[in-house]
Amino acid sequence: MSERASTAAGVFTQNRVVGAPVKVSRARVPSTSARAVVINSGCSNACTGERGVADAERMTALVAEQLGCAPTDVLVCSTGVIGHFLPMEKIAAGIPAANAKLDASPEAFHAAARAMMTTDTVPKQAMRQVTINGTQVTISGACKGAAMIAPNMATMLAVVMTDAQLSPEAASTLLRDAVTRSFNCISVDQHTSTSDTVLLLANGAAGTDAGRSPEFATALEDVCADLAQQIIRDAEGAGHFVTVDVTGAKSYADAYQMAKAVADSPLVKTAVTGNDPNWGRIVSAAGYAGVPFEETDCSLTVNGTEVYHAGAPTQYDESAVSATMATGEVHIELSFTLGDAKCRCWTCDLTAEYVRLNSDYTT
């Protein structure tokens, strides 16, 4: 909740099937009068037809009643199982109870970050401060997500707040750019959710406009990338954090497509599970990404050791590379000789525990 009217921007899932809260919030941004975001977890209120939309609207009306603002100045997000209706009695009782506990303390923000968790094991928060024209501004965000993570121009729930002043146009552009290189660069299981939402609220309390500040843009991208990486570190069942760098591509789009194919491959991810530098799986995943290249254009380094050079295997110590992977941090660097473009994506391994968690979620 912001005491002041805030500029609000949002990016939302590109799934054709979207949750009711996405339909409601999407229609309310960009805005210059946003006052609050209300979030529930456990039920995503997705695939729930007209009743779902009415329920999401009612959530915002209940918050507006507490704050004395218009329902359209409240945004709403829900996360959890798809296809069930919200328990509106609990929601109606919970909103005044939550409002009574609102304060500006770090503990309250932490409690909110915790309340939006589903299968997350830790709350996810990030903060940066930058000075613009001598005025310090703060960017602070929280997000949730551990599976059904393959954001497409959006991501799982994240709310980023700042006391900088931003026009709706600047807020939208800055958020979209930051999301492109942060939330859109992570994948747990390539399943784009129906509820993905990132909201940016800027209430201008710091008294300085940040719309043209490169430092602000960088800090905003840092907050988003920090939150995005926290999702991967808490990915369901995961034991490894994997950074995939593609360099030397013709365009960012090409680099992204190849990095994504590697990050999404179940065979790459299970090889990582077994600390197995099975580089054939990595190279062949880049090969089916739809980007033209010759094998001789491509080299591959895993945790600092070159295992494939210009289309041919190198001699290297497999067990030494395997030992570095066992630390839980894996850095895959695919370099091409096609251009100057590059992209970094983050993913996790695929474990038996992920399978166990997801074979037994609703029934």
Add this chain to the structure above:
Amino acid sequence: MSERASTAAGVFTQNRVVGAPVKVSRARVPSTSARAVVINSGCSNACTGERGVADAERMTALVAEQLGCAPTDVLVCSTGVIGHFLPMEKIAAGIPAANAKLDASPEAFHAAARAMMTTDTVPKQAMRQVTINGTQVTISGACKGAAMIAPNMATMLAVVMTDAQLSPEAASTLLRDAVTRSFNCISVDQHTSTSDTVLLLANGAAGTDAGRSPEFATALEDVCADLAQQIIRDAEGAGHFVTVDVTGAKSYADAYQMAKAVADSPLVKTAVTGNDPNWGRIVSAAGYAGVPFEETDCSLTVNGTEVYHAGAPTQYDESAVSATMATGEVHIELSFTLGDAKCRCWTCDLTAEYVRLNSDYTT
């Protein structure tokens, strides 16, 4: 091996990174003088540079020596781990030994189907006979594959033989059409292999041309679909066979894209593992396939029970549907109101055993 010169057609992986045998065989089809296909398993001879190509060519020369034909009349396939060189001493000793055992018995064909297996647990063969202009012709095929299965205009190794007569053009067209609706419609783990190859050899021994016979085209598609489904039934670690039907789409391409998204989703596949009719995952996978539709256009039936109708959940007995899934056969029917096009794909569940098998394959 065919005693007579055969028409040969082939379709190959669309991966940018291809095995040496694919490079060699691709250049030798279509052909009217093919005599044999030599296949090894355990080492795919992929990502092996120029030495790999020389090794693949040498394999065909060794076979040609035995048969008294030109090396270019021999096709070659390899399957197994990527990035290792072939043990050419073993290959050079094995080819004459295999040639000495060649005969026309069903046992020999079965032995060949068994010899091309890697992690397959059963050999995969299929046969159909059709009568064309009063002459009976036979189509017989074998294939292998259990993971790294997401064929893109090709598939894992399959060889289909017929005694019908076909021109190279007819053989190529018939094979491509049959593969489109069979091997290209299966996915174990969406990882397109570097070695995918389907070969069709037609030696004309039956004495009738089958190039314009619709019965032959159907029988060929049946053989390919039969083999493709055998791959899914033997998929690594799988406990469920899943048929995904998309109907009522605007085009085959749209239907295929949505069926593929459902078949590839780890969340759909783990729900199947747990016999969980978690239909939100199915609908949302169709939603991110990139095909435009409104939620009210879409209904979903799982094993005969409608669980989602025109964009809203139905009332149904979850435990009854779950019990039908526990039989190991799952039929997902996504129907749209957008047109008349349809597509059927086949996939399997994603299990902890798949993860175990693939976390410990090379090291």
